Amino acid sequence: MTFEPIQISDLPQITQLTPEGWDDITIKVKHYIDSAFCFPIKLVVNHKVVAIGATIVHEHVAWLGHIIVDPSERGKGYGKIMTNELIRIAQLSNCTSIQLIATDMGAPVYAKIGFQESTSYLFFEGIPLTHPEEPDNNILPYQSNFKPALLALDQAITAEHRLCEIEPHLQSAYVYADNNNMSAYYLPTLGEGFIASNEPTAGIALLKLHLKQNSKVVLPKENRPAISFLTSQGYRVKREAKRMYLGDHIDVQFQYIFNRIGGNIG
Structure with a gap:
Protein backbone atom coordinates (compact mmCIF):
# COMPACT_ATOMS: atom_id res chain seq x y z
CA MET A 1 0.00 0.00 0.00
CA THR A 2 1.54 3.30 -1.12
CA PHE A 3 0.53 6.92 -1.65
CA GLU A 4 1.75 8.53 -4.84
CA PRO A 5 1.14 11.89 -6.54
CA ILE A 6 -1.40 11.67 -9.33
CA GLN A 7 0.18 12.11 -12.78
CA ILE A 8 -1.38 13.09 -16.10
CA SER A 9 -0.79 9.52 -17.25
CA ASP A 10 -3.18 8.34 -14.50
CA LEU A 11 -6.20 10.21 -15.89
CA PRO A 12 -7.52 7.43 -18.19
CA GLN A 13 -7.61 5.03 -15.23
CA ILE A 14 -9.00 7.64 -12.83
CA THR A 15 -11.93 8.55 -15.08
CA GLN A 16 -13.29 5.06 -14.40
CA LEU A 17 -13.70 6.04 -10.73
CA THR A 18 -16.22 8.82 -11.53
CA PRO A 19 -19.24 8.20 -9.25
CA GLU A 20 -22.64 7.91 -10.88
CA GLY A 21 -24.23 11.31 -11.39
CA TRP A 22 -20.94 13.24 -11.18
CA ASP A 23 -19.37 15.25 -13.98
CA ASP A 24 -16.10 13.95 -15.41
CA ILE A 25 -13.70 14.10 -12.46
CA THR A 26 -10.58 14.21 -14.63
CA ILE A 27 -11.18 17.91 -15.38
CA LYS A 28 -10.81 18.78 -11.69
CA VAL A 29 -7.99 16.31 -11.15
CA LYS A 30 -6.02 17.87 -13.99
CA HIS A 31 -6.56 21.28 -12.36
CA TYR A 32 -5.11 19.87 -9.14
CA ILE A 33 -2.08 18.52 -10.99
CA ASP A 34 -1.47 21.89 -12.65
CA SER A 35 -1.90 24.01 -9.48
CA ALA A 36 0.95 24.51 -7.01
CA PHE A 37 -1.48 24.92 -4.09
CA CYS A 38 -3.12 21.51 -4.72
CA PHE A 39 -1.85 18.07 -3.73
CA PRO A 40 -3.68 15.23 -5.55
CA ILE A 41 -2.70 11.71 -4.51
CA LYS A 42 -3.66 8.13 -5.24
CA LEU A 43 -3.65 5.08 -2.98
CA VAL A 44 -2.15 2.08 -4.76
CA VAL A 45 -2.63 -1.49 -3.56
CA ASN A 46 -1.18 -4.38 -5.56
CA HIS A 47 -0.47 -2.04 -8.49
CA LYS A 48 -4.10 -0.90 -8.58
CA VAL A 49 -5.45 2.59 -7.80
CA VAL A 50 -8.05 1.93 -5.10
CA ALA A 51 -8.68 5.52 -3.98
CA ILE A 52 -7.87 9.12 -4.86
CA GLY A 53 -8.15 12.48 -3.13
CA ALA A 54 -6.71 15.98 -3.03
CA THR A 55 -5.70 18.56 -0.46
CA ILE A 56 -6.26 22.16 -1.59
CA VAL A 57 -4.40 24.79 0.44
CA HIS A 58 -5.70 28.35 0.91
CA GLU A 59 -3.05 29.62 3.34
CA HIS A 60 -4.29 28.57 6.83
CA VAL A 61 -7.39 26.78 5.47
CA ALA A 62 -7.30 23.49 3.56
CA TRP A 63 -10.02 21.70 1.63
CA LEU A 64 -10.23 18.00 0.98
CA GLY A 65 -11.74 17.19 -2.40
CA HIS A 66 -12.58 14.27 -4.65
CA ILE A 67 -12.06 11.57 -2.04
CA ILE A 68 -13.22 8.61 -4.09
CA VAL A 69 -12.83 4.88 -3.49
CA ASP A 70 -13.10 2.33 -6.29
CA PRO A 71 -16.59 0.79 -5.86
CA SER A 72 -15.11 -2.70 -5.98
CA GLU A 73 -12.77 -1.82 -3.10
CA ARG A 74 -15.25 -0.30 -0.66
CA GLY A 75 -15.61 -1.63 2.86
CA LYS A 76 -11.85 -2.07 3.33
CA GLY A 77 -11.17 1.23 5.11
CA TYR A 78 -9.50 2.93 2.14
CA GLY A 79 -11.66 6.04 2.47
CA LYS A 80 -10.49 6.61 6.04
CA ILE A 81 -6.87 5.86 5.12
CA MET A 82 -7.01 8.37 2.25
CA THR A 83 -8.68 11.04 4.41
CA ASN A 84 -6.04 10.73 7.14
CA GLU A 85 -3.25 11.11 4.58
CA LEU A 86 -4.86 14.24 3.12
CA ILE A 87 -5.18 15.66 6.65
CA ARG A 88 -1.48 14.98 7.19
CA ILE A 89 -0.62 16.89 4.01
CA ALA A 90 -2.76 19.83 5.16
CA GLN A 91 -1.06 19.91 8.55
CA LEU A 92 2.38 19.81 6.93
CA SER A 93 1.25 22.91 4.99
CA ASN A 94 0.50 24.66 8.32
CA CYS A 95 -3.26 24.59 7.81
CA THR A 96 -5.17 24.96 11.08
CA SER A 97 -8.66 24.41 9.66
CA ILE A 98 -9.65 21.63 7.26
CA GLN A 99 -12.94 21.83 5.37
CA LEU A 100 -14.90 19.44 3.17
CA ILE A 101 -18.34 18.78 1.71
CA ALA A 102 -19.53 15.32 2.66
CA THR A 103 -21.66 12.92 0.66
CA ASP A 104 -24.14 10.79 2.59
CA MET A 105 -21.70 7.90 2.27
CA GLY A 106 -18.69 9.90 3.43
CA ALA A 107 -20.18 11.86 6.34
CA PRO A 108 -20.09 9.00 8.90
CA VAL A 109 -16.44 8.29 8.01
CA TYR A 110 -15.46 11.93 8.50
CA ALA A 111 -17.40 12.18 11.77
CA LYS A 112 -15.46 9.22 13.19
CA ILE A 113 -12.21 10.95 12.30
CA GLY A 114 -13.31 14.06 14.19
CA PHE A 115 -14.94 16.33 11.62
CA GLN A 116 -17.85 18.44 12.85
CA GLU A 117 -20.78 19.81 10.87
CA SER A 118 -20.78 23.57 10.22
CA THR A 119 -23.82 23.83 7.94
CA SER A 120 -25.86 22.04 5.29
CA TYR A 121 -25.93 23.01 1.63
CA LEU A 122 -29.31 22.83 -0.11
CA PHE A 123 -29.50 21.71 -3.75
Whole structure:
Protein backbone atom coordinates (compact mmCIF):
# COMPACT_ATOMS: atom_id res chain seq x y z
CA MET A 1 0.00 0.00 0.00
CA THR A 2 1.54 3.30 -1.12
CA PHE A 3 0.53 6.92 -1.65
CA GLU A 4 1.75 8.53 -4.84
CA PRO A 5 1.14 11.89 -6.54
CA ILE A 6 -1.40 11.67 -9.33
CA GLN A 7 0.18 12.11 -12.78
CA ILE A 8 -1.38 13.09 -16.10
CA SER A 9 -0.79 9.52 -17.25
CA ASP A 10 -3.18 8.34 -14.50
CA LEU A 11 -6.20 10.21 -15.89
CA PRO A 12 -7.52 7.43 -18.19
CA GLN A 13 -7.61 5.03 -15.23
CA ILE A 14 -9.00 7.64 -12.83
CA THR A 15 -11.93 8.55 -15.08
CA GLN A 16 -13.29 5.06 -14.40
CA LEU A 17 -13.70 6.04 -10.73
CA THR A 18 -16.22 8.82 -11.53
CA PRO A 19 -19.24 8.20 -9.25
CA GLU A 20 -22.64 7.91 -10.88
CA GLY A 21 -24.23 11.31 -11.39
CA TRP A 22 -20.94 13.24 -11.18
CA ASP A 23 -19.37 15.25 -13.98
CA ASP A 24 -16.10 13.95 -15.41
CA ILE A 25 -13.70 14.10 -12.46
CA THR A 26 -10.58 14.21 -14.63
CA ILE A 27 -11.18 17.91 -15.38
CA LYS A 28 -10.81 18.78 -11.69
CA VAL A 29 -7.99 16.31 -11.15
CA LYS A 30 -6.02 17.87 -13.99
CA HIS A 31 -6.56 21.28 -12.36
CA TYR A 32 -5.11 19.87 -9.14
CA ILE A 33 -2.08 18.52 -10.99
CA ASP A 34 -1.47 21.89 -12.65
CA SER A 35 -1.90 24.01 -9.48
CA ALA A 36 0.95 24.51 -7.01
CA PHE A 37 -1.48 24.92 -4.09
CA CYS A 38 -3.12 21.51 -4.72
CA PHE A 39 -1.85 18.07 -3.73
CA PRO A 40 -3.68 15.23 -5.55
CA ILE A 41 -2.70 11.71 -4.51
CA LYS A 42 -3.66 8.13 -5.24
CA LEU A 43 -3.65 5.08 -2.98
CA VAL A 44 -2.15 2.08 -4.76
CA VAL A 45 -2.63 -1.49 -3.56
CA ASN A 46 -1.18 -4.38 -5.56
CA HIS A 47 -0.47 -2.04 -8.49
CA LYS A 48 -4.10 -0.90 -8.58
CA VAL A 49 -5.45 2.59 -7.80
CA VAL A 50 -8.05 1.93 -5.10
CA ALA A 51 -8.68 5.52 -3.98
CA ILE A 52 -7.87 9.12 -4.86
CA GLY A 53 -8.15 12.48 -3.13
CA ALA A 54 -6.71 15.98 -3.03
CA THR A 55 -5.70 18.56 -0.46
CA ILE A 56 -6.26 22.16 -1.59
CA VAL A 57 -4.40 24.79 0.44
CA HIS A 58 -5.70 28.35 0.91
CA GLU A 59 -3.05 29.62 3.34
CA HIS A 60 -4.29 28.57 6.83
CA VAL A 61 -7.39 26.78 5.47
CA ALA A 62 -7.30 23.49 3.56
CA TRP A 63 -10.02 21.70 1.63
CA LEU A 64 -10.23 18.00 0.98
CA GLY A 65 -11.74 17.19 -2.40
CA HIS A 66 -12.58 14.27 -4.65
CA ILE A 67 -12.06 11.57 -2.04
CA ILE A 68 -13.22 8.61 -4.09
CA VAL A 69 -12.83 4.88 -3.49
CA ASP A 70 -13.10 2.33 -6.29
CA PRO A 71 -16.59 0.79 -5.86
CA SER A 72 -15.11 -2.70 -5.98
CA GLU A 73 -12.77 -1.82 -3.10
CA ARG A 74 -15.25 -0.30 -0.66
CA GLY A 75 -15.61 -1.63 2.86
CA LYS A 76 -11.85 -2.07 3.33
CA GLY A 77 -11.17 1.23 5.11
CA TYR A 78 -9.50 2.93 2.14
CA GLY A 79 -11.66 6.04 2.47
CA LYS A 80 -10.49 6.61 6.04
CA ILE A 81 -6.87 5.86 5.12
CA MET A 82 -7.01 8.37 2.25
CA THR A 83 -8.68 11.04 4.41
CA ASN A 84 -6.04 10.73 7.14
CA GLU A 85 -3.25 11.11 4.58
CA LEU A 86 -4.86 14.24 3.12
CA ILE A 87 -5.18 15.66 6.65
CA ARG A 88 -1.48 14.98 7.19
CA ILE A 89 -0.62 16.89 4.01
CA ALA A 90 -2.76 19.83 5.16
CA GLN A 91 -1.06 19.91 8.55
CA LEU A 92 2.38 19.81 6.93
CA SER A 93 1.25 22.91 4.99
CA ASN A 94 0.50 24.66 8.32
CA CYS A 95 -3.26 24.59 7.81
CA THR A 96 -5.17 24.96 11.08
CA SER A 97 -8.66 24.41 9.66
CA ILE A 98 -9.65 21.63 7.26
CA GLN A 99 -12.94 21.83 5.37
CA LEU A 100 -14.90 19.44 3.17
CA ILE A 101 -18.34 18.78 1.71
CA ALA A 102 -19.53 15.32 2.66
CA THR A 103 -21.66 12.92 0.66
CA ASP A 104 -24.14 10.79 2.59
CA MET A 105 -21.70 7.90 2.27
CA GLY A 106 -18.69 9.90 3.43
CA ALA A 107 -20.18 11.86 6.34
CA PRO A 108 -20.09 9.00 8.90
CA VAL A 109 -16.44 8.29 8.01
CA TYR A 110 -15.46 11.93 8.50
CA ALA A 111 -17.40 12.18 11.77
CA LYS A 112 -15.46 9.22 13.19
CA ILE A 113 -12.21 10.95 12.30
CA GLY A 114 -13.31 14.06 14.19
CA PHE A 115 -14.94 16.33 11.62
CA GLN A 116 -17.85 18.44 12.85
CA GLU A 117 -20.78 19.81 10.87
CA SER A 118 -20.78 23.57 10.22
CA THR A 119 -23.82 23.83 7.94
CA SER A 120 -25.86 22.04 5.29
CA TYR A 121 -25.93 23.01 1.63
CA LEU A 122 -29.31 22.83 -0.11
CA PHE A 123 -29.50 21.71 -3.75
CA PHE A 124 -32.16 23.42 -5.87
CA GLU A 125 -32.40 22.36 -9.50
CA GLY A 126 -34.49 21.62 -12.53
CA ILE A 127 -36.84 24.59 -12.98
CA PRO A 128 -35.84 27.69 -14.99
CA LEU A 129 -37.01 31.15 -14.04
CA THR A 130 -40.66 31.54 -14.99
CA HIS A 131 -40.48 35.27 -15.72
CA PRO A 132 -36.98 36.46 -16.64
CA GLU A 133 -36.54 40.12 -15.77
CA GLU A 134 -34.78 42.97 -17.53
CA PRO A 135 -31.07 43.26 -16.67
CA ASP A 136 -30.23 45.20 -13.54
CA ASN A 137 -28.16 48.25 -14.50
CA ASN A 138 -26.08 47.84 -11.35
CA ILE A 139 -24.64 44.56 -12.68
CA LEU A 140 -21.35 45.40 -14.38
CA PRO A 141 -18.62 43.38 -16.06
CA TYR A 142 -15.57 43.09 -13.84
CA GLN A 143 -12.90 45.76 -14.15
CA SER A 144 -9.52 45.74 -12.43
CA ASN A 145 -10.45 48.66 -10.16
CA PHE A 146 -12.93 46.33 -8.41
CA LYS A 147 -10.25 43.78 -7.50
CA PRO A 148 -9.34 45.06 -3.99
CA ALA A 149 -12.99 45.34 -2.94
CA LEU A 150 -13.85 41.94 -4.41
CA LEU A 151 -10.99 40.17 -2.63
CA ALA A 152 -11.79 41.93 0.65
CA LEU A 153 -15.45 40.93 0.40
CA ASP A 154 -14.52 37.35 -0.46
CA GLN A 155 -12.26 37.10 2.57
CA ALA A 156 -14.87 38.66 4.86
CA ILE A 157 -17.54 36.19 3.72
CA THR A 158 -15.51 32.98 3.37
CA ALA A 159 -12.83 33.58 6.07
CA GLU A 160 -10.26 32.32 3.55
CA HIS A 161 -7.47 33.80 1.43
CA ARG A 162 -8.47 32.56 -2.03
CA LEU A 163 -6.64 34.75 -4.54
CA CYS A 164 -5.09 31.61 -6.07
CA GLU A 165 -8.57 30.27 -6.85
CA ILE A 166 -10.25 33.52 -7.85
CA GLU A 167 -7.70 35.35 -9.99
CA PRO A 168 -7.94 33.11 -13.09
CA HIS A 169 -11.71 33.77 -13.20
CA LEU A 170 -11.83 37.54 -12.73
CA GLN A 171 -11.95 38.48 -16.41
CA SER A 172 -15.29 36.69 -16.82
CA ALA A 173 -16.72 37.97 -13.52
CA TYR A 174 -19.59 40.34 -12.80
CA VAL A 175 -20.01 42.71 -9.89
CA TYR A 176 -23.00 44.49 -8.42
CA ALA A 177 -22.07 48.12 -7.81
CA ASP A 178 -24.28 51.05 -6.87
CA ASN A 179 -22.38 54.31 -7.42
CA ASN A 180 -19.16 52.24 -7.55
CA ASN A 181 -19.95 50.72 -4.15
CA MET A 182 -19.53 46.99 -4.81
CA SER A 183 -21.70 44.73 -2.66
CA ALA A 184 -21.69 41.45 -4.63
CA TYR A 185 -19.77 39.46 -7.22
CA TYR A 186 -20.41 36.50 -9.51
CA LEU A 187 -17.70 34.19 -10.87
CA PRO A 188 -19.54 32.16 -13.53
CA THR A 189 -16.48 30.13 -14.58
CA LEU A 190 -15.39 29.17 -11.07
CA GLY A 191 -16.93 25.77 -10.40
CA GLU A 192 -20.71 25.96 -10.49
CA GLY A 193 -20.68 29.78 -10.54
CA PHE A 194 -19.84 31.28 -7.15
CA ILE A 195 -22.01 34.19 -5.98
CA ALA A 196 -21.45 36.16 -2.79
CA SER A 197 -23.11 39.30 -1.50
CA ASN A 198 -23.50 41.14 1.78
CA GLU A 199 -26.76 42.66 0.56
CA PRO A 200 -29.76 40.47 -0.41
CA THR A 201 -30.98 42.61 -3.32
CA ALA A 202 -27.58 42.47 -4.99
CA GLY A 203 -27.17 38.75 -4.35
CA ILE A 204 -30.56 37.88 -5.80
CA ALA A 205 -29.90 40.07 -8.85
CA LEU A 206 -26.76 38.07 -9.59
CA LEU A 207 -28.61 34.84 -8.83
CA LYS A 208 -31.16 35.76 -11.50
CA LEU A 209 -28.29 36.35 -13.94
CA HIS A 210 -26.92 32.90 -13.11
CA LEU A 211 -30.34 31.29 -13.66
CA LYS A 212 -30.59 32.65 -17.19
CA GLN A 213 -28.13 29.95 -18.26
CA ASN A 214 -28.27 27.49 -15.36
CA SER A 215 -31.05 25.60 -13.60
CA LYS A 216 -29.09 24.53 -10.52
CA VAL A 217 -28.28 26.48 -7.37
CA VAL A 218 -26.55 25.20 -4.23
CA LEU A 219 -26.41 27.39 -1.15
CA PRO A 220 -26.19 27.21 2.64
CA LYS A 221 -29.36 26.80 4.69
CA GLU A 222 -28.64 30.15 6.39
CA ASN A 223 -29.37 32.20 3.24
CA ARG A 224 -33.07 32.75 3.88
CA PRO A 225 -33.62 35.50 1.23
CA ALA A 226 -32.22 33.29 -1.56
CA ILE A 227 -34.19 30.26 -0.37
CA SER A 228 -37.39 32.34 -0.28
CA PHE A 229 -36.74 33.64 -3.80
CA LEU A 230 -36.04 30.18 -5.23
CA THR A 231 -39.12 28.74 -3.56
CA SER A 232 -41.25 31.54 -5.01
CA GLN A 233 -39.98 30.58 -8.47
CA GLY A 234 -41.05 26.96 -8.07
CA TYR A 235 -37.71 25.47 -7.08
CA ARG A 236 -37.63 22.77 -4.44
CA VAL A 237 -34.78 21.30 -2.41
CA LYS A 238 -33.67 18.07 -4.10
CA ARG A 239 -31.13 17.02 -1.50
CA GLU A 240 -28.71 18.28 1.14
CA ALA A 241 -25.00 17.84 1.84
CA LYS A 242 -23.08 18.53 5.02
CA ARG A 243 -20.19 20.97 5.17
CA MET A 244 -17.77 19.75 7.85
CA TYR A 245 -14.54 20.94 9.44
CA LEU A 246 -11.63 19.61 11.46
CA GLY A 247 -9.47 21.84 13.65
CA ASP A 248 -10.23 25.53 13.98
CA HIS A 249 -13.73 26.79 13.30
CA ILE A 250 -13.64 29.61 10.73
CA ASP A 251 -16.24 32.37 10.81
CA VAL A 252 -17.90 31.86 7.42
CA GLN A 253 -20.82 34.21 6.73
CA PHE A 254 -23.01 31.51 5.21
CA GLN A 255 -26.01 33.84 4.87
CA TYR A 256 -24.07 35.79 2.21
CA ILE A 257 -23.33 32.84 -0.12
CA PHE A 258 -25.87 32.75 -2.98
CA ASN A 259 -24.29 29.88 -4.94
CA ARG A 260 -21.43 27.58 -4.05
CA ILE A 261 -18.32 26.72 -6.06
CA GLY A 262 -18.48 22.94 -5.83
CA GLY A 263 -17.91 19.97 -3.60
CA ASN A 264 -14.14 20.42 -3.55
CA ILE A 265 -13.80 23.99 -2.21
CA GLY A 266 -17.24 24.94 -0.92
